[in-house]
Amino acid sequence: xxxxxxxxxxxxxxxxxxxxxxxxxxxxxxxxxxxxxxxxxxxxxxxxxxxxxxxxxxxxxxxxxxxxxxxxxxxxxxxxxxxxxxxxxxxxxxxxxxxxxxxxxxxxxxx
Amino acid sequence: xxxxxxxxxxxxxxxxxxxxxxxxxxxxxxxxxxxxxxxxxxxxxxxxxxxxxxxxxxxxxxxxxxxxxxxxxxxxxxxxxxxxxxxxxxxxxxxxxxxxxxxxxxxxxxxxxx
Numbered sequence: 001x002x003x004x005x006x007x008x009x010x011x012x013x014x015x016x017x018x019x020x021x022x023x024x025x026x027x028x029x030x031x032x033x034x035x036x037x038x039x040x041x042x043x044x045x046x047x048x049x050x051x052x053x054x055x056x057x058x059x060x061x062x063x064x065x066x067x068x069x070x071x072x073x074x075x076x077x078x079x080x081x082x083x084x085x086x087x088x089x090x091x092x093x094x095x096x097x098x099x100x101x102x103x104x105x106x107x108x109x110x111x
Numbered sequence: 112x113x114x115x116x117x118x119x120x121x122x123x124x125x126x127x128x129x130x131x132x133x134x135x136x137x138x139x140x141x142x143x144x145x146x147x148x149x150x151x152x153x154x155x156x157x158x159x160x161x162x163x164x165x166x167x168x169x170x171x172x173x174x175x176x177x178x179x180x181x182x183x184x185x186x187x188x189x190x191x192x193x194x195x196x197x198x199x200x201x202x203x204x205x206x207x208x209x210x211x212x213x214x215x216x217x218x219x220x221x222x223x224x225x
Contacts, residue, residue, distance in 0.1 A: 031210055031211065032210050032211045034213060034214075036216075038152075042218070042219075043201060043216040043217060043218045043219050044154065044201070044216045045216070046213045046214075046215070049213050051211060086152060088152075088154065090154075092210035092211070093210060097166075097208055097209060097210045098144075098156050098159060098167055098210075099156065099214060100156075101153065101154040101155070103151060103152055103153050104152045
């Protein structure tokens with residue numbers, strides 16, 4: 001059973017702080033990793049994707065991938081109340097070509 | 112313009128009924144998916160279609176039957192609805208059938224079984 005694990009939270013950070021969201025995956029064959037943001041009652045929205053070990057930055061967001069440790073993270077710098085949402089981590093395996101999602105981490109940014 | 116659109120947005124019905132959910136994407140994508148999100152927010156793949164052909168059929172009761180008349184449409188028909196079918200159903204699409212492709216989601220259909 002291929003799994004993607006996330007801490008469900010809730011994770012609370014003050015406005016302006018760095019929010020750190022973590023994800024581990026069990027399938028060593030996973031090649032691509034995605035972070036989605038889902039506001040309450042809304043659809044998942046793609047934030048970032050990463051394929052290679054290391055860091056990938058896009059604005060206030062940085063995705064980090066460590067394939068040896070089977071670990072993916074998302075850092076949100078200068079957190080804003082509008083970042084309050086559930087963040088879903090997903091891993092895609094090359095063979096199955098489908099996404100396996102974690103259960104999400106609920107983030108609250110306090111003004 | 113809505114990229115992936117689903118109808119209806121809400122569906123409230125009684126146990127035992129049959130219902131359908133429609134999905135259309137105007138992104139020109141080849142691959143479409145159906146996901147189920149339960150009350151614990153777990154998003155689980157149900158079906159995947161590539162160019163109208165069924166690719167993935169996860170362990171889903173055969174009461175659920177997808178149908179893709181063309182690559183821009185993927186509908187989901189559910190027979191004999193049960194209480195456990197209550198969930199949010201999301202349609203998604205990706206450009207090609209590849210593990211590297213991000214998926215774009217519709218707004219979801221909230222199905223409630225009375």
